Each structure stands twice: as C-alpha cells, then as structure tokens.
Amino acid sequence: MWLLISALLLLQPALNLGSGGRNMWLIKEKVHRSRELRLQKHLLDNWKALPAEGKADWVVPKEGLFPQPLDHFNRRNNGTFKQRYWVNAELWEHQRGPVFLFIGGEGALTPYSVLAGEHVDLARKYRALLVSLEHRYYGASINPDGLSDQNIQFLSSQQGLADLATFHEFIKQQYALTGKHRWICFGGSYPGSLSAWFRMKFPHLVFAAVASSAPVRAQLDFTGYNEVVSRSLSNPVVGGSLKCRTAVAQAFSRLDRILARGNTSGLEADFRSCQKLNGSGDRGEFAGNLADIVMGTVQYNAEEPGSDIANLCRIMTNQSLGSTYRRLTVLNKKYMDVMGLPCVDNSHRNVLEQLRSTEVKPFGVGLRQWYYQTCAEFGYYQTCEDKGCPLSRWLTLRSQVAICVQVFGIDPGNVQGAVNFTNDYYGADHPASSRVIFVNGDIDPWHALSVLKNQSRSEVALIINGTAHCANMNPEEEGDPPSLRQARQKVDDQIGTWLAKEHPYPW
Known part of the structure; x- marks a missing residue:
C-alpha cells in the first residue's frame, strides 16, 4: 500500500474546467493537485490506523483499457479507441453489494477515483464495488490522432453517455453482476451533469x-457566474463584505479605463506581464487573467490555506496598501508568488496556439478538448458585460465565442443552436428523472446552472451554505463546516433509503 501511495505522488491531477483563461487553468490545476495531496494523506492516515494484519490486505486498484466504438451512433464507422478504467473490489459484498460508478470528466483520472472521496466512504458503509471510467478524449482514453480537426467531432456528452452504457455491460460481464447489484453513479462539475444524465437517459x-x-443547464452567455462572484465577495459568512466587493469593482473600473486609453506600459510593469499588450486580444487576455484570480478564489474558496475570499478581501480593503488599483497589484503579486510565476503570459496568440495543438498527453487537463465542448455543446462563457459585474468589461461574449471559429472553424452563430439542442436533449435545469441528488454550494458560481429546488419526491436538491465547487466530494475533514457535514449525511441517508427499498441493510 505504501508503494501505491508513493507512486501516486507522481501522477498529474484530473481537472474540472470552466471556460476561463490561462490563469483559471493554472488555478484549477493547483487546486486539484492540492486535492490529490489531501486524498493521499487521507488514504495514508487510514492505512496507518489499520492493525498490522490488515495492512497486508490492501489491494491495489485494477487499472485496465477496453475497446470502445469511436462513434456509437454510426455502425458503419468501425473505428475504436481504448478507454481507461479502474476497479476497487476490496469493499464489495459480492452477493448483493451495489456498484458505485465514479464518472470522469475534463481531465485524466487517477486510481484515487476508486480509493478516496465521499463516494468511497459511502462504498465502505454500503459494501459497494467501486469502478471509475475516464472520459473519452481525456487522459489516456484517446487515439494518437484524436485531437485532429477531423476526429475531435467524436467528443460529446452523448458519446460519453454511450461509453458509460458500454462500460456498464463490460463490468457486468467481468464481475458476473445481476439485477441485485444496483448501480449508483457519482460525478462533480461536468461529470456531475453526466451522472444525472446517465440516470435519466439509461x-x-x-x-x-x-x-x-x-451545471445541467447549458448557457451561451453565462452572466450568472459573475453574479454569484459578486454576491460571494459581499457574503460575511465567508469573510466577504460590501466594502470588499466595492473595492474590487473600483480596481477593475480603473483598469478598464487605462486599457481603453491604449497606453498599457504602466499596466505591463505593475502587473508583471511577460510581454507588451499588442492589440485588443492581448488586452482581453490581460483583463481576463486578473479577473481569473478573483473568480478562481471564489469558485475554490478555502481549498488551500490563504487562498480564500476572506484573505482576498483583507487585501482589497486594506487602505494602507494604497488605492484599490494598488491593492489589485498586491493581489496579483501574491497569486504569482503562490504559482511560482516570474511573469504572466498575456499573449492571445499563445492561447490560440495552445488550443490548436493536437498533441495528445495522457495526463492532466484537456484544454483543447474542453473548449471544443463549450463550442459544440455548452457555451458556459463567463462574461462581465452587465452593470452588476464587479470585474473587467473586457470579458465579453464576442471575444470568447470568436475562439470557436479561430480554433475549430465553428461559426459563432452556431454555438447558440448547439446550446439550445443540449438543453432540449437533457431538459436543462428541469430534468424529468428520478432518484437523483443535486448537491451545490451557494458560494460556487456554477450552482447558478444547476438544479436548486426539488423537482419531485426523488429528485432532491441540496444547497450547502458557505461552500464552494464540489466541496462535498472530498473526504471528511475535522475542519469541515456543519453545513457540509449535514449535506453529506443527507446524501448518505437518501442513498440508504433508496437501497433499503430493494434490499434491507445490513445484509
């Protein structure tokens, strides 16, 4: 077991993405690396707590690859790819134990997907078989030519759900499962949507x-994201205040005025840009990168010590640091120090080159893949063009949708049609399903696109006061707020109630 934990230290983290810029990608990667380290610690602490004879019984999760059709909806296409999965049967009661499926998303999965987390804690109680499936076109689940313009068309949520159905049959045969073995799926962020949709469609x-x-409701112009950011900066429960929100808005307002004038040499020096800001594309990247620091802090509030709304607001309301503009430079410097950046890359050309790269990497995030999905299915573009937004007005819908044609040749006018189809296909935030639990934190900007009210007696919505993105999916920790503990207990109780109707527990 110790060798397993040591080996996992070398793995790159999986990542859930929005449509943010370069800084947001870096923030998310660091947050998810931090989550991996916490999972490692949780796993190691549990292992150390075992008696000596129990330590020898730990089983390394089974990793495998199996062939999937490249196109489930065209049987004349005989292409396939190898999809990666993990299985942990250590906790499983073979006769009647359920199957807990952890669904992968916009980045590579690791063995932690069946070793630690809320779903693993629940599997221990309900004696479930743990399985996880990496999403097609992410991580190792992709052919060498998969990211080409010709082949990326086979990346979609519909194909992903069909992959899950095929995987269900594969695991059923591998482990001789019957109707007594009930499947419950888990996912967070985009995989959270897939979890709800898999239950609904299958x-x-x-x-x-x-x-x-x-975020089960696709939306082209995701204005609600920064509406939640604004409310969260003002929320005293997480260390925010109206004074903080006002200071952030004032700083970005001054920033926008300087950008509009076009003389950006002062900005380049004050915020340590790696290059001069040449043209509106670079200026948009610059404004977006600074906004990402605020947006990322809110989305992942308190994931890491010192990286939270309370600390951001202490900086932005500290008059001894000078004007609100100067306070924003301090916030930027702190971000750069944490990330180990000598300067910030604000080149729009560099972003486009990165998104155009078809190099397949079997680890980390899938930037090209996810942006393609935003263009072809979801939108999710986080803008700041309304009066209530406290960030830069350079976060425009036009600039973000333009990437669809610049990188993928998808006409910006077609993206709205894709979003409409997605909502028609899945039901947006009013899905007609049953036995689904939607869990959201009210600090998380993504909760604006989720299900926030019970849709029926068995479509249950839980809102967690003061928590951020996917917070409930982490293992329990001593410092968890009561609201988070209560939400996890409600998920446990609901799953127990549903399973008890099929087979009384304990068996």
Missing part, C-alpha cells in the same frame, strides 16, 4: 445518481 442501467456542482 434508467434501466442506473438505479440512482449523485450530481455535485452539476
């Missing part, structure tokens, strides 16, 4: 679903 395969921070 109710004969999936008994129940937990959808954490799931």
